[in-house]
Amino acid sequence: MKSLHLLFTLLMCLGGTIGVHARELKAVSRMSYYTDETQAEILVYLPDGEARATLDGSETRYELRQGVNLLPLALDGLAMGPNLRQLTIEHPDGRREEHRVELLRLEPKRNEVKIDRLTGTLRVDGWQWLPVGFYSSLDGENFGFLRSEVTQGINLYSPYHNITDENREARMAYLDLCARLGFKVNYNVCSLAGSQGVGIGNNASQEEKLAALREEVLRVKDHPALLSYYIADEPDGQGVSPETLKRSYDLIHELDPYHPVSVVIISSLPARRYADTYDILMADPYPIPNGPVTEASRMIREIHEQMRFEKAVWLVPQVFGGGEIWTREPSAREVRAMVYGSILAGARGIQGFHRMPDSGSPLLWNGFKEVAVELQRIAPYLYDPAPQPVACDRPEVEAKLFRRGDNLLLVAQNNANEPLAITLSSEELPDAGEAWLLFENRRKAIEQGRITDMVGPFGTAVYRIETKAPASAVAAGNLLVNPSFEESVEAGQTTGGSGGAGGRGNGATQLPDARIARDGEVSLRLNNPFPGAGAARSLFPIDNEQDRTYILSVWARTDRRSLEANAANGTKMTFRLALGSLGEKEFELTDSWRRYEVVCPPQEYKRTHHGGAAGSITLLGEGTAWFDLAQITPDIAILTERTTDRKGFVVRLECYLDGGEIRYTTDGSEPKATSRRYEAPFEVRDVETVTARVFAGGKAYTPVSRVVAAHKALDAQVTYLQPYSAKYAAGGDGAMTDGVFAPLNAQAPLWHGYFGNDIDLVVDLGSVQPVRSVSMGFLQSLTAWVMPPRRLEVLLSEDGDDYRRAGVIDYGEARQGAGEYDYLRIPFRFDRLRAKARYVRIRAEHPQTLPSWHRVQGESWMFIDEIVVE
Missing domain, CATH: 2.60.40 (Immunoglobulin-like)
Structure with missing residues (x-):
């Protein structure tokens, strides 16, 4: 199929236009319904050319351009319930078309699920939400599985089950558990809607099944875990007519207009035939090993082309095999190719078929979870209504470019089972710059709007590009690593700390969330399935001094659902903020961003580990909270x-x-x-x-x-007659004269480290000038095995050949003078030199071994920082 070519432009007064190739004019309500939006919109897709439109015979004319046009309407002009609008479209050749558009307005509801027909994505409980989950059977062992997999980016569950009195308790139990964990449920009512077993007796009539369906919808429609009603599994393959499903569809929407209805089909052909029976269409191509991985994206692309701007489209990827007609499982890489290829083709939901938790290889399931975590990180980019095609010099590679604010995301999927050298190009890419591969911890240069790279077999390359420097509220004096949780080296984690879940298998989570942030693009999301479940984040320790005041602060918020759940239980939604033994405080959360802080006054502090005091964020209440811009500053x-x-x-x-x-x-x-x-x-x-x-x-x-x-040797050239260690390079040869002093931390990348070699270096002042003092500092650390030199000598020269000694310090063996985890800077200073020189030579004799009083015997390091010449 021909790939879609989207062109986004903005209408100054009438909304936006988005260019896209499709087959027919469409006019629909943008959202499946409206509750608390500021305005409603009619989406008009014009396949080609230009036209004019009027609503309900009004004199106001809307200029339509090729692609998508959004016509705004005041929400307060809509009555509660369905609102019909008559849209008249006049073409330049005189043709007129009449379209009736229904806009549904409802009272806000806490568990509402909407479909944005412009993007094919969901809004769940007011949040952008990308479903990535799995089918399974309704079995007790799945409860433990849910608790573990929610920590891995999985957020959707859809068990197969009939609706019977006998399993009612089990159904409610898994719904309740899913609500606590943060899962949503694609609720299976197939047995009552006409697709699979009946659940109330094989001889039940359709009227009896509809009566039972009514009862079940009324039972679950207000449940916080409910996402949609799943009414048919492959009806096109089972001979179930659209008319049969339409009755179930209409009944569900009559009883519960807040939740969509989903259907699975086995080919793209019946998508239009069953269009009146679903809001979400899932496709389940299972090609491996009988077909190529591209069969999944091909099917999604064909469905998406038919149903775009009308229905949401999801993929049911094959995460199973080795039975029935499938002689083997797909590999994890093949699953990756199917999922990402389908995302590029328009899928905005993933519900993998895995049968049971232990039914397949662990690597296959782990590969699917890896993709799930990745998709949650990039989900907000997938809400771009106009992803741009990206050219690649290899036809095996599909690629698209998504925009979110000032940032771009380029996703490239290799559909070949071999590594490929590729060149990606787009007019949307900057001429020069850098692309960060989100899930590989590496960067690639952008040159003339092109990225050249290597992508692995069935591999995915996800590049994030900043088109302008981001603004940040991080304080210049912040001491905390990765305060806004933006930095990561792989999906599902952020650097600068670690998380806790209060015990294995309880379902508490701490994950980055790219949907919402106070600073940057990512926040930290903590969820407790029950009060005090242990969702927490420990922060990297700082090098604090015991006579200083420190302030630990964080921005945080929760959601209305969590607040209401706690209020119903007579509890509060709280969290604890602590900076080691220096101080801690508990706070009550609200559903808007607020700044919280703990001021820790000076107090005696004994280090018991490398580094100093470590901050922590611990969620105490039941529910979900988001944290961002965590900082530790001195006073x-x-x-x-x-x-x-x-x-x-x-x-x-x-x-x-x-x-x-x-x-x-x-x-x-x-x-x-x-x-x-x-x-x-x-x-x-x-x-x-x-x-x-x-x-x-x-x-x-x-x-x-x-x-x-600002000394005489500032930025002076340094010649190293003995090399420093590549492990402790401090940024290179200029580190000794850059005016920057290293902190008291052996891990700080500002020390030049020597192992075995003496220090022998020459600082060139650029010209002969008076020199009255030379000073420098060395580090001493018991646990890092770093000791100062035994002897230090300074020599001066005017020509670089003849040197005269300016001073010698015989330091000898290092003194004890510090606790096991303390760091000391040992200063060496030569004053009153009263000399002229251009070249300053530093010789430091390496201690070689740890001092005799050290608790262990071994070889020592020697660390030096700034050389100051006055």
Whole structure:
């Protein structure tokens, strides 16, 4: 089939137009129904050319362009229930078409599920929602399976079952469990709707089945886990007529207009024939091993072309095999190709057929879960109504480009079982830049609107591209790694911490959520299926100092469903924010973003592990909460950046205590309430000690100092006569003269590390000039096995050939002087040199082994940071 070519433009007054090739004019309500939207819209698809439209004989004319046109209507102009609008379309050749469009308006309901016909996607409980789940049988062992798989990105469950009195308790039990876990259910009523077994007796009449269907719909329609009613499994293959299913469809919508109806078909041919019996059409091509993986996307593409702007289209991928007519299971890579190929073809839901949790190979199921987690990360991009085709020099590769705000997402799927070198190109790609492969932790250059890469057998490449630098509210003095949860190296996780679930198998989850964020594109979602289930996030420890004040803050919110569930139980939706032993506090959540903080005053702190105090977020209430922009800041931060001429520093002081005022000095003295008040950034063009202090609420906080070194060797070239270790390169040869001092942490990437080699380097000042002091710092750490040099020598030269000794420090064996997990900076300084030189040579004798007093014996590292020449 010819791939769809979509072109999106925006109508300034009338809504948007989206160019797409299809076969017939369509006029429908954009949403399946409206509740709390600000406006309703009529979607008019014009296959080609231009036209004019009027509504209900009004004099207002809408100019229609080729593609999709959205005609806005005030929601308050619609009555509750169905609203019919007469749409008249006039073509340039004089032809007139009349279309009756029904817009349904309903009272808002907490578990409502809507279909956006523009995108074919769902809105569930007010949220964008991409279903990725599975079929199975109704069996008790599935309950444990649900608890484990909800942590893996699975969010949809659809068990096969008849509707009988005997299994009523089991049906309600799995619905209740799914609601607690955050699953939605494609509820199977096939046995009553005319497709499979009857469940109330094989000889039951259609009227008896419809009566039982009525009873079941009334029983489950308000359940929070309900997504849709599944009324027919392959009716085209079972000889079930559309007329039979239509009666069930109409009855369900009469009783419950808030939830869609779904049907599965085995080919694309009956899509139109059964169109009046479903809102969601699922297709179940099972091609492996009898056909190519592209059979899935081909079928979805044909259905999507027929039903676009009318119905939602889902894929039922083959996650089983080795029985009946299938001689083997598909591989996990084949499942990946089927799913992603179908997503590119228009599928916006995935319901895998897996039979039972233990019915297939674990690698096959794990491969499906991997795709599920990936799809949840990119789901918001799939709401783009106009994905653009992407050209590839290999015909085996399908690719499309999706837009979300200022960001682009390029998805390329290799349909061949071999690795391919590919070049992807699109006019939408920037001429130059970088693409981040979301699930591979690597980046590729964009050159002239092209990306050249290698994609594996049946592999998927997902590239995220920022078209402009994102704005962020992360404070410059933040100490926390990945505060906005944006960074990840694979799907389903974010760097900078780890999660907890309070015990194996209880169903508590912590997952990134790309649908909602306070800062950036991703938030952290925690869900407790019951109060105190243990959904939590531990944060990477900071290098705190025991005489400082620290503020741990986070933005957070919950949803109305969680608030109401807690209120019904007489409880509150709360979470705990803690910074190790420094402080903690519990907070009550609301359904809008709010900032919460814990201020931890100075106190004695004994390190018992690498790093310092670690923050944590623990959800206490039952339900779901989202967290973003988690930060740890000191009360005050001294921040520097280079001046435009690169010869000095601009110093900025930031206070993170509410109502705080900053007083500072530049001579190393302790600031008083009468010291200079900080009002604006200032320049430093020498070596100065900036000391700052916060005054707030009548209290003077602990002062903090930082040496700002605009020294003679700033940006000077360094020649290394002995190499430093590639493991601790600190960014390269310029690290020793960049004006940046390394923090007290052996893992900080600002130290040059030496193992076995002595330090022997030469700093070129560029010209002969007076030198009065040379200083540098070395690290000492018991647990990192880092010790200062035994001997340090500084030599000076005017020509680089003849050196004279400026000073020697025989330090000898390292002193104890620190706890097991403490870090010390050992300063070495040579003053009153009164010399002239262009070249400064540093020789440091490596300690080689750990000192005799160390609790273990072994080889030692030697770490050095900035070399300051004054």
